[in-house]
Amino acid sequence: MADFQANTRPFAELDRSGRTRRLRRLAEAALTAYAVPVARLTPLAHGQNTAFRVDGADGHRYVLRVQRPDGPGVAQVRAEMAWLATLRRETGLVVPQPVPTRARDLVTVVADPAVPEPRTCVLCHWVEGRFLDERLSAPQLYAVGEFTARLHLHGARMNGLDRRRVDDLTEFGRTQVDGFSATVVERAVAAAGGDERIRAAVARVRAVRAELGFGSDVFGLVHGDLHQGNYLLHRGRVHAIDFDDCGYGHYAYDLAVACAALAHLPHREELEEALLDGYRSVRPAAATTDPGVLAAFAGLRRVQLRLR
Structure with a gap:
């Protein structure tokens, strides 16, 4: 050898x-x-x-x-x-x-x-299906919303698995008791070349998390990376793959990731609304689908991707 x-x-x-x-x-x-x-x-x-x-x-x-x-x-x-x-x-x-x-x-x-x-x-x-991305339609996003809600209903019962938080700021943050501590934030700002927008995004999502709380109606085991590269359509049904980033977090984080990934599509608003309507048809959770809450978690997601 x-x-x-x-x-x-x-x-x-x-x-x-x-x-x-x-x-x-x-x-x-x-x-x-x-x-x-x-x-x-x-x-x-x-x-x-x-x-x-x-x-x-x-x-x-x-x-x-x-x-x-x-x-x-x-x-x-x-x-x-x-x-x-x-x-x-x-x-x-x-x-x-x-x-x-x-x-x-x-x-x-x-x-x-x-x-x-x-x-x-x-x-x-093997999971059957096709990735559609730019060909996604509103009815298909409605089905994605239904799927996500059912996933969260199950995730609410899955307590105690050895999985990390999905909505902490950085990999370093996940090793700390508080993933948004001052030390974590300062290191993140430094890693981003001193960009103070990171501090503002953290403050916003920290306030949202505190307002939502951590009850099983808003927080549980989630996919963590539910963009259209990780769900497929097959014979009218949604299939999901790549649970490598799954962990504990607010359900709104999953929805924010899914919505943010549609940003490049010309009919984004229609698709987002269909996604949220599908979700609410299974889980009528006003806090999880609140536009301000979703915007805060979308901001967090942008920071996380930037610091990877």
Whole structure:
């Protein structure tokens, strides 16, 4: 192994395709933990995590996710998979269905000499559907709103999972007792080159969170990244994927993320209203869909994305 490592270019110096090739070998090793006969392994995406499509010799399709090293830890990924499994079992919502390993675990940790650290991997059944984005219609956004409300109804009951807060300011903030503490804010402002608008956005969302409170009617387990790249339409139904950022937060945060992601579309206002109408048809929650509340969380989301 030492000779192999000595003659291998450092992982951090590789381009995207080079890193994906290295991770493919690790993915192949991860798949040996599952009772899935693999016919083909195809790279899908290399972003924060790396995903591979797995075509099984049994005719089924799966997605293998190789976790980024600085992301959620093993216990947190296991909690994510536990929520997905419970959602599949207890609701009619279509979300990724985790595949257990031969050891009946929902995660596996794999090391490869060409990758600098062990990686947490999960395997889920393939979720059917199409990403529509600019072709999204108001009736489809209404269905997305209904889906989101049902997700939140279930998330309200999922207390105690090992998942972080989604609406803290930064990764550093999530390690602190108060994710909006003065220290967290000062570091965020400095990281943004002294932009004082961050301080104003934090003050606004802090006030909104205090006004909303943290009861199960407004706060619970949420998706955390519900933009149109993470939900699909299939035969008139909404399917959601990529729960990697799921965690505890105000339900309004999920809605703010979904609405903000529509900003580039010419019929944004119509789509946003359809989304919120669909949500209210299942959860008539005035506070969660209040325009001022949504604007505050949208401002927080912009800051979070800027500081990633």
